[in-house]
Amino acid sequence: MSNYKNTETALIHGGISIDERTGAVNVPIYQTSTYKQDGLGKMRGYEYSRTGNPTREALEALIRDLEGGYAGFAFGSGMAALTAVLSLLHSGDRILISSNVYGGTFRLLSKVFDHFGFTYTIADTEHPDVYESQITADVKAVIIESPANPLMTVTNIKAVAEVSHRHGLLVIVDNTFMTPYLQKPLELGADIVVHSATKYLGGHSDVVSGLAVVNSKELAEKIAFIQNSTGGVLGPFDSFLLIRGIKTLAVRMDRHVENAKAVANFFSKHKAVKNIYYPGLKSDKGYETNQKQAKNGGAMISFELHENYDINTFFESLELVSLAESLGGVESLVCHPATMTHASIPADIRKKVGITDGLIRLSVGIENVEDIIADIEQAIAKSERK
Numbered sequence: 330m331s332n333y334k335n336t337e338t339a340l341i342h343g344g345i346s347i348d349e350r351t352g353a354v355n356v357p358i359y360q361t362s363t364y365k366q367d368g369l370g371k372m373r374g375y376e377y378s379r380t381g382n383p384t385r386e387a388l389e390a391l392i393r394d395l396e397g398g399y400a401g402f403a404f405g406s407g408m409a410a411l412t413a414v415l416s417l418l419h420s421g422d423r424i425l426i427s428s429n430v431y432g433g434t435f436r437l438l439s440k441v442f443d444h445f446g447f448t449y450t451i452a453d454t455e456h457p458d459v460y461e462s463q464i465t466a467d468v469k470a471v472i473i474e475s476p477a478n479p480l481m482t483v484t485n486i487k488a489v490a491e492v493s494h495r496h497g498l499l500v501i502v503d504n505t506f507m508t509p510y511l512q513k514p515l516e517l518g519a520d521i522v523v524h525s526a527t528k529y530l531g532g533h534s535d536v537v538s539g540l541a542v543v544n545s546k547e548l549a550e551k552i553a554f555i556q557n558s559t560g561g562v563l564g565p566f567d568s569f570l571l572i573r574g575i576k577t578l579a580v581r582m583d584r585h586v587e588n589a590k591a592v593a594n595f596f597s598k599h600k601a602v603k604n605i606y607y608p609g610l611k612s613d614k615g616y617e618t619n620q621k622q623a624k625n626g627g628a629m630i631s632f633e634l635h636e637n638y639d640i641n642t643f644f645e646s647l648e649l650v651s652l653a654e655s656l657g658g659v660e661s662l663v664c665h666p667a668t669m670t671h672a673s674i675p676a677d678i679r680k681k682v683g684i685t686d687g688l689i690r691l692s693v694g695i696e697n698v699e700d701i702i703a704d705i706e707q708a709i710a711k712s713e714r715k
Protein backbone atom coordinates (compact mmCIF):
# COMPACT_ATOMS: atom_id res chain seq x y z
CA MET A 330 0.00 0.00 0.00
CA SER A 331 1.32 3.46 -0.87
CA ASN A 332 2.61 5.62 1.98
CA TYR A 333 1.63 8.77 0.15
CA LYS A 334 -1.60 10.17 1.48
CA ASN A 335 -1.53 13.10 -0.95
CA THR A 336 -2.94 11.93 -4.26
CA GLU A 337 -0.62 14.19 -6.32
CA THR A 338 2.39 12.30 -4.91
CA ALA A 339 0.75 8.86 -5.08
CA LEU A 340 0.01 9.42 -8.79
CA ILE A 341 3.75 9.50 -9.41
CA HIS A 342 5.16 7.27 -6.68
CA GLY A 343 2.25 4.95 -5.83
CA GLY A 344 2.10 1.25 -6.63
CA ILE A 345 5.36 -0.12 -7.98
CA SER A 346 7.05 2.92 -9.48
CA ILE A 347 10.71 1.86 -9.69
CA ASP A 348 12.28 -1.17 -11.36
CA GLU A 349 13.98 -2.97 -8.48
CA ARG A 350 16.57 -4.74 -10.66
CA THR A 351 17.96 -1.71 -12.50
CA GLY A 352 16.70 1.30 -10.57
CA ALA A 353 14.93 2.58 -13.69
CA VAL A 354 12.45 5.24 -12.59
CA ASN A 355 9.88 3.83 -15.01
CA VAL A 356 8.66 0.26 -14.81
CA PRO A 357 9.83 -1.47 -18.03
CA ILE A 358 7.40 -2.80 -20.61
CA TYR A 359 7.63 -6.54 -20.02
CA GLN A 360 6.52 -7.46 -23.52
CA THR A 361 6.37 -11.20 -22.91
CA SER A 362 3.59 -13.74 -22.95
CA THR A 363 5.38 -16.36 -20.84
CA TYR A 364 8.19 -16.91 -18.31
CA LYS A 365 10.90 -19.56 -18.04
CA GLN A 366 10.34 -21.91 -15.11
CA ASP A 367 13.36 -23.20 -13.20
CA GLY A 368 11.79 -26.64 -12.80
CA LEU A 369 8.38 -28.15 -12.38
CA GLY A 370 6.37 -25.81 -10.17
CA LYS A 371 9.44 -23.55 -9.75
CA MET A 372 8.23 -20.17 -11.03
CA ARG A 373 9.84 -16.79 -10.37
CA GLY A 374 6.51 -15.19 -9.53
CA TYR A 375 5.07 -15.26 -13.04
CA GLU A 376 3.93 -18.07 -15.29
CA TYR A 377 1.86 -16.58 -18.12
CA SER A 378 0.96 -12.96 -18.90
CA ARG A 379 -2.82 -13.40 -18.84
CA THR A 380 -2.40 -14.44 -15.21
CA GLY A 381 0.24 -11.87 -14.32
CA ASN A 382 2.62 -9.43 -15.97
CA PRO A 383 5.02 -7.10 -14.12
CA THR A 384 4.04 -3.95 -16.08
CA ARG A 385 0.34 -4.64 -15.60
CA GLU A 386 1.00 -5.45 -11.96
CA ALA A 387 2.65 -2.05 -11.44
CA LEU A 388 -0.44 -0.37 -12.88
CA GLU A 389 -2.76 -2.53 -10.79
CA ALA A 390 -0.86 -1.62 -7.63
CA LEU A 391 -0.98 2.05 -8.62
CA ILE A 392 -4.75 2.20 -9.10
CA ARG A 393 -5.20 0.19 -5.88
CA ASP A 394 -3.23 2.85 -4.00
CA LEU A 395 -5.00 5.75 -5.70
CA GLU A 396 -8.49 4.46 -4.91
CA GLY A 397 -7.42 3.22 -1.47
CA GLY A 398 -8.56 -0.36 -2.08
CA TYR A 399 -7.37 -3.89 -1.36
CA ALA A 400 -6.42 -4.80 -4.95
CA GLY A 401 -6.52 -3.36 -8.46
CA PHE A 402 -7.09 -5.06 -11.82
CA ALA A 403 -6.35 -3.85 -15.34
CA PHE A 404 -8.44 -4.77 -18.38
CA GLY A 405 -8.44 -4.22 -22.12
CA SER A 406 -11.27 -1.65 -21.87
CA GLY A 407 -13.73 -0.14 -19.42
CA MET A 408 -16.34 -2.57 -20.73
CA ALA A 409 -14.01 -5.53 -20.05
CA ALA A 410 -13.58 -4.25 -16.46
CA LEU A 411 -17.35 -3.97 -16.06
CA THR A 412 -17.87 -7.40 -17.61
CA ALA A 413 -15.47 -8.95 -15.09
CA VAL A 414 -17.13 -7.17 -12.16
CA LEU A 415 -20.65 -8.07 -13.32
CA SER A 416 -19.53 -11.69 -13.68
CA LEU A 417 -19.70 -11.80 -9.87
CA LEU A 418 -23.49 -11.99 -10.22
CA HIS A 419 -25.57 -15.07 -10.93
CA SER A 420 -28.56 -16.11 -12.96
CA GLY A 421 -31.72 -14.90 -11.20
CA ASP A 422 -29.95 -11.87 -9.72
CA ARG A 423 -31.04 -8.30 -10.48
CA ILE A 424 -28.86 -5.20 -10.53
CA LEU A 425 -29.96 -1.58 -10.08
CA ILE A 426 -28.40 1.08 -12.30
CA SER A 427 -28.36 4.88 -12.04
CA SER A 428 -30.96 6.40 -14.36
CA ASN A 429 -28.42 7.66 -16.81
CA VAL A 430 -25.39 5.46 -17.17
CA TYR A 431 -23.01 5.06 -20.08
CA GLY A 432 -24.91 3.49 -23.00
CA GLY A 433 -22.42 0.63 -23.22
CA THR A 434 -23.13 -0.38 -19.61
CA PHE A 435 -26.82 -0.42 -20.38
CA ARG A 436 -26.18 -2.46 -23.54
CA LEU A 437 -24.01 -4.96 -21.66
CA LEU A 438 -26.80 -5.56 -19.16
CA SER A 439 -29.75 -5.48 -21.55
CA LYS A 440 -28.24 -7.40 -24.46
CA VAL A 441 -25.52 -9.65 -23.02
CA PHE A 442 -26.04 -10.48 -19.34
CA ASP A 443 -29.75 -10.59 -19.97
CA HIS A 444 -29.14 -13.84 -21.91
CA PHE A 445 -27.82 -15.42 -18.74
CA GLY A 446 -30.94 -14.64 -16.75
CA PHE A 447 -29.39 -11.82 -14.80
CA THR A 448 -31.35 -8.63 -15.23
CA TYR A 449 -31.44 -4.93 -14.33
CA THR A 450 -33.77 -2.15 -13.19
CA ILE A 451 -33.18 1.55 -13.78
CA ALA A 452 -33.19 3.08 -10.32
CA ASP A 453 -33.47 6.56 -8.88
CA THR A 454 -30.12 6.67 -7.10
CA GLU A 455 -30.48 10.46 -6.94
CA HIS A 456 -33.11 10.06 -4.21
CA PRO A 457 -31.99 7.47 -1.60
CA ASP A 458 -35.55 7.02 -0.21
CA VAL A 459 -37.07 6.28 -3.61
CA TYR A 460 -34.04 4.14 -4.36
CA GLU A 461 -34.60 2.02 -1.26
CA SER A 462 -38.17 1.28 -2.35
CA GLN A 463 -36.80 -0.16 -5.61
CA ILE A 464 -34.73 -2.84 -3.83
CA THR A 465 -36.56 -6.13 -4.28
CA ALA A 466 -35.46 -9.50 -2.88
CA ASP A 467 -33.63 -10.47 -6.08
CA VAL A 468 -31.50 -7.28 -6.19
CA LYS A 469 -27.88 -8.12 -5.42
CA ALA A 470 -25.93 -5.07 -6.60
CA VAL A 471 -26.08 -1.46 -7.76
CA ILE A 472 -24.00 0.44 -10.31
CA ILE A 473 -23.69 4.14 -9.66
CA GLU A 474 -22.18 6.75 -11.90
CA SER A 475 -21.74 10.12 -10.21
CA PRO A 476 -21.88 12.43 -12.03
CA ALA A 477 -23.83 10.15 -14.36
CA ASN A 478 -23.43 10.12 -18.09
CA PRO A 479 -24.63 12.32 -19.86
CA LEU A 480 -26.93 14.43 -17.63
CA MET A 481 -24.33 14.80 -14.87
CA THR A 482 -26.84 13.65 -12.27
CA VAL A 483 -25.21 13.44 -8.87
CA THR A 484 -25.81 10.50 -6.53
CA ASN A 485 -25.01 10.77 -2.84
CA ILE A 486 -22.65 7.78 -2.86
CA LYS A 487 -22.42 7.51 0.93
CA ALA A 488 -26.20 7.56 1.40
CA VAL A 489 -26.87 5.06 -1.39
CA ALA A 490 -24.05 2.79 -0.16
CA GLU A 491 -25.55 2.80 3.35
CA VAL A 492 -29.04 1.93 2.10
CA SER A 493 -27.60 -0.73 -0.23
CA HIS A 494 -25.50 -2.38 2.46
CA ARG A 495 -28.52 -2.56 4.75
CA HIS A 496 -30.02 -4.80 2.05
CA GLY A 497 -26.80 -6.74 1.48
CA LEU A 498 -26.07 -5.30 -1.98
CA LEU A 499 -22.70 -4.97 -3.62
CA VAL A 500 -22.02 -1.28 -4.38
CA ILE A 501 -20.19 -0.64 -7.65
CA VAL A 502 -19.21 2.90 -8.64
CA ASP A 503 -18.06 3.87 -12.12
CA ASN A 504 -15.60 6.67 -11.27
CA THR A 505 -14.58 7.45 -14.86
CA PHE A 506 -15.82 11.06 -14.88
CA MET A 507 -14.20 12.02 -11.58
CA THR A 508 -11.04 9.89 -11.23
CA PRO A 509 -9.50 9.17 -7.81
CA TYR A 510 -7.99 12.65 -7.87
CA LEU A 511 -11.44 14.21 -7.49
CA GLN A 512 -13.48 11.47 -5.81
CA LYS A 513 -12.72 8.27 -3.89
CA PRO A 514 -15.84 6.07 -3.87
CA LEU A 515 -14.35 3.35 -1.64
CA GLU A 516 -13.93 5.93 1.14
CA LEU A 517 -17.62 6.80 0.64
CA GLY A 518 -18.66 3.19 1.16
CA ALA A 519 -18.47 1.56 -2.27
CA ASP A 520 -17.20 -2.03 -2.54
CA ILE A 521 -15.85 -1.82 -6.08
CA VAL A 522 -14.72 1.05 -8.29
CA VAL A 523 -14.49 0.70 -12.06
CA HIS A 524 -12.97 3.01 -14.64
CA SER A 525 -12.89 3.47 -18.31
CA ALA A 526 -9.21 4.38 -18.02
CA THR A 527 -9.41 5.28 -21.71
CA LYS A 528 -10.60 8.66 -20.44
CA TYR A 529 -8.92 10.95 -17.86
CA LEU A 530 -6.57 8.33 -16.39
CA GLY A 531 -4.94 7.65 -19.77
CA GLY A 532 -5.60 11.27 -20.62
CA HIS A 533 -4.22 11.45 -24.14
CA SER A 534 -6.82 9.56 -26.21
CA ASP A 535 -4.22 6.99 -27.21
CA VAL A 536 -5.15 3.90 -25.20
CA VAL A 537 -8.35 1.93 -24.57
CA SER A 538 -8.28 0.41 -21.10
CA GLY A 539 -10.27 -0.37 -17.99
CA LEU A 540 -9.52 -0.68 -14.28
CA ALA A 541 -11.29 -2.11 -11.27
CA VAL A 542 -10.44 -1.77 -7.58
CA VAL A 543 -12.03 -3.85 -4.83
CA ASN A 544 -12.12 -3.22 -1.08
CA SER A 545 -11.64 -6.74 0.29
CA LYS A 546 -9.53 -9.89 0.01
CA GLU A 547 -12.62 -11.93 -0.76
CA LEU A 548 -13.61 -9.74 -3.73
CA ALA A 549 -9.97 -9.57 -4.86
CA GLU A 550 -9.74 -13.36 -5.05
CA LYS A 551 -12.98 -13.58 -7.00
CA ILE A 552 -12.05 -10.84 -9.51
CA ALA A 553 -8.53 -12.24 -9.95
CA PHE A 554 -10.09 -15.60 -10.80
CA ILE A 555 -12.58 -14.02 -13.24
CA GLN A 556 -9.86 -11.84 -14.82
CA ASN A 557 -7.67 -14.87 -15.46
CA SER A 558 -10.57 -17.07 -16.56
CA THR A 559 -12.27 -14.62 -18.94
CA GLY A 560 -8.97 -13.10 -20.08
CA GLY A 561 -9.83 -9.48 -20.94
CA VAL A 562 -6.49 -8.23 -19.62
CA LEU A 563 -4.58 -5.09 -20.54
CA GLY A 564 -1.35 -5.65 -22.48
CA PRO A 565 2.06 -4.54 -21.18
CA PHE A 566 2.53 -1.62 -23.58
CA ASP A 567 -0.93 -0.20 -22.85
CA SER A 568 -0.27 -0.69 -19.12
CA PHE A 569 2.88 1.39 -19.52
CA LEU A 570 0.96 4.12 -21.39
CA LEU A 571 -1.61 4.23 -18.63
CA ILE A 572 1.02 4.52 -15.87
CA ARG A 573 2.62 7.32 -17.86
CA GLY A 574 -0.72 9.10 -18.28
CA ILE A 575 -1.66 8.74 -14.61
CA LYS A 576 1.52 10.52 -13.46
CA THR A 577 0.20 13.85 -14.82
CA LEU A 578 -3.45 13.37 -13.82
CA ALA A 579 -3.45 16.06 -11.11
CA VAL A 580 -2.04 18.84 -13.27
CA ARG A 581 -4.22 17.90 -16.23
CA MET A 582 -7.32 17.63 -14.10
CA ASP A 583 -6.72 21.01 -12.46
CA ARG A 584 -6.59 22.64 -15.88
CA HIS A 585 -9.56 20.62 -17.21
CA VAL A 586 -11.66 21.82 -14.27
CA GLU A 587 -10.49 25.45 -14.45
CA ASN A 588 -11.40 25.50 -18.16
CA ALA A 589 -14.73 23.74 -17.56
CA LYS A 590 -15.75 26.33 -14.98
CA ALA A 591 -15.03 29.12 -17.48
CA VAL A 592 -16.96 27.34 -20.25
CA ALA A 593 -19.90 26.68 -17.90
CA ASN A 594 -19.98 30.36 -16.94
CA PHE A 595 -19.95 31.29 -20.61
CA PHE A 596 -22.88 28.91 -21.27
CA SER A 597 -24.85 30.18 -18.31
CA LYS A 598 -24.78 33.71 -19.75
CA HIS A 599 -25.37 32.80 -23.41
CA LYS A 600 -28.85 33.44 -24.82
CA ALA A 601 -28.65 30.36 -27.09
CA VAL A 602 -28.24 27.92 -24.19
CA LYS A 603 -31.52 26.49 -22.90
CA ASN A 604 -30.19 24.07 -20.27
CA ILE A 605 -26.83 23.37 -18.77
CA TYR A 606 -25.87 20.32 -16.73
CA TYR A 607 -22.68 20.77 -14.75
CA PRO A 608 -22.33 19.95 -11.03
CA GLY A 609 -19.56 22.54 -10.76
CA LEU A 610 -22.11 25.35 -11.10
CA LYS A 611 -23.71 26.54 -7.86
CA SER A 612 -27.09 26.64 -9.64
CA ASP A 613 -26.87 22.90 -10.50
CA LYS A 614 -29.20 20.64 -8.50
CA GLY A 615 -26.33 18.26 -7.73
CA TYR A 616 -23.85 20.96 -6.69
CA GLU A 617 -24.07 20.59 -2.92
CA THR A 618 -24.00 16.80 -2.80
CA ASN A 619 -21.14 16.75 -5.27
CA GLN A 620 -19.15 19.28 -3.23
CA LYS A 621 -19.48 17.03 -0.17
CA GLN A 622 -18.15 13.92 -1.87
CA ALA A 623 -15.83 15.24 -4.57
CA LYS A 624 -13.12 17.87 -4.85
CA ASN A 625 -15.05 19.78 -7.51
CA GLY A 626 -17.48 19.35 -10.41
CA GLY A 627 -15.06 17.83 -12.92
CA ALA A 628 -14.83 18.86 -16.54
CA MET A 629 -17.79 17.24 -18.30
CA ILE A 630 -20.61 19.59 -19.29
CA SER A 631 -23.84 18.78 -21.10
CA PHE A 632 -26.08 21.46 -22.56
CA GLU A 633 -29.00 22.08 -24.86
CA LEU A 634 -29.43 24.92 -27.32
CA HIS A 635 -32.79 26.62 -27.88
CA GLU A 636 -34.93 25.27 -30.75
CA ASN A 637 -33.89 28.07 -33.12
CA TYR A 638 -30.34 26.69 -33.21
CA ASP A 639 -29.49 23.78 -35.49
CA ILE A 640 -27.26 21.28 -33.74
CA ASN A 641 -25.99 19.71 -36.97
CA THR A 642 -24.71 23.10 -38.08
CA PHE A 643 -23.26 23.61 -34.60
CA PHE A 644 -21.27 20.36 -34.80
CA GLU A 645 -20.15 20.99 -38.37
CA SER A 646 -19.03 24.55 -37.59
CA LEU A 647 -16.67 23.60 -34.76
CA GLU A 648 -13.04 23.98 -35.79
CA LEU A 649 -10.95 23.40 -32.67
CA VAL A 650 -13.33 21.14 -30.73
CA SER A 651 -13.77 17.74 -32.40
CA LEU A 652 -17.02 15.82 -32.73
CA ALA A 653 -15.97 12.40 -31.42
CA GLU A 654 -16.85 9.59 -29.06
CA SER A 655 -14.91 9.48 -25.78
CA LEU A 656 -13.86 12.12 -23.28
CA GLY A 657 -11.17 12.99 -20.78
CA GLY A 658 -8.32 13.53 -23.23
CA VAL A 659 -6.25 16.70 -23.39
CA GLU A 660 -8.25 17.84 -26.42
CA SER A 661 -11.81 19.19 -26.18
CA LEU A 662 -14.43 16.85 -27.65
CA VAL A 663 -18.17 17.11 -28.16
CA CYS A 664 -20.64 14.34 -28.75
CA HIS A 665 -24.33 13.87 -29.40
CA PRO A 666 -25.39 11.29 -26.77
CA ALA A 667 -28.69 10.37 -28.48
CA THR A 668 -26.90 9.08 -31.60
CA MET A 669 -23.46 8.33 -30.22
CA THR A 670 -22.59 7.31 -26.62
CA HIS A 671 -26.20 6.52 -25.64
CA ALA A 672 -27.57 5.28 -28.97
CA SER A 673 -27.83 1.75 -27.55
CA ILE A 674 -30.45 2.95 -25.06
CA PRO A 675 -33.92 2.68 -26.69
CA ALA A 676 -35.51 6.06 -27.61
CA ASP A 677 -38.38 5.68 -25.12
CA ILE A 678 -35.98 5.09 -22.21
CA ARG A 679 -33.75 7.95 -23.36
CA LYS A 680 -36.79 10.23 -23.39
CA LYS A 681 -37.88 9.04 -19.96
CA VAL A 682 -34.51 9.72 -18.35
CA GLY A 683 -34.12 13.08 -20.12
CA ILE A 684 -31.51 12.36 -22.81
CA THR A 685 -33.09 14.56 -25.48
CA ASP A 686 -32.15 14.67 -29.15
CA GLY A 687 -30.88 18.21 -28.57
CA LEU A 688 -28.47 17.27 -25.78
CA ILE A 689 -24.79 17.96 -26.45
CA ARG A 690 -22.00 16.64 -24.23
CA LEU A 691 -18.72 18.51 -24.00
CA SER A 692 -15.46 17.15 -22.61
CA VAL A 693 -13.50 20.31 -21.85
CA GLY A 694 -9.85 19.88 -22.77
CA ILE A 695 -6.74 21.66 -21.53
CA GLU A 696 -6.25 24.01 -24.49
CA ASN A 697 -6.28 27.76 -23.88
CA VAL A 698 -9.79 28.33 -22.59
CA GLU A 699 -10.30 31.51 -24.63
CA ASP A 700 -9.70 29.46 -27.77
CA ILE A 701 -12.22 26.82 -26.66
CA ILE A 702 -14.88 29.43 -25.88
CA ALA A 703 -14.22 31.35 -29.12
CA ASP A 704 -14.69 28.16 -31.13
CA ILE A 705 -17.94 27.26 -29.40
CA GLU A 706 -19.18 30.84 -29.69
CA GLN A 707 -18.61 31.03 -33.46
CA ALA A 708 -20.25 27.60 -33.97
CA ILE A 709 -23.32 28.67 -31.96
CA ALA A 710 -23.54 31.90 -33.99
CA LYS A 711 -23.43 29.96 -37.28
CA SER A 712 -26.06 27.49 -36.07
CA GLU A 713 -28.76 30.12 -35.41
CA ARG A 714 -31.70 29.66 -37.77
CA LYS A 715 -32.49 32.99 -39.42
Ligand SMILES: Cc1ncc(COP(=O)(O)O)c(C=O)c1O
Nearest residue numbers: 406407408431478505525527538
Ligand atom coordinates in the same frame (compact mmCIF):
# COMPACT_ATOMS: atom_id res chain seq x y z
C1 LIG B 1 -18.68 6.29 -17.72
C2 LIG B 1 -18.14 5.24 -18.66
N1 LIG B 1 -18.02 3.97 -18.22
C3 LIG B 1 -17.55 3.00 -19.02
C4 LIG B 1 -17.20 3.26 -20.32
C5 LIG B 1 -16.68 2.14 -21.18
O1 LIG B 1 -15.28 2.23 -21.29
P1 LIG B 1 -14.44 1.75 -22.56
O2 LIG B 1 -14.88 2.59 -23.72
O3 LIG B 1 -13.01 2.02 -22.14
O4 LIG B 1 -14.72 0.32 -22.78
C6 LIG B 1 -17.30 4.55 -20.82
C7 LIG B 1 -16.94 4.83 -22.22
O5 LIG B 1 -17.23 5.87 -22.76
C8 LIG B 1 -17.79 5.58 -19.96
O6 LIG B 1 -17.93 6.83 -20.40
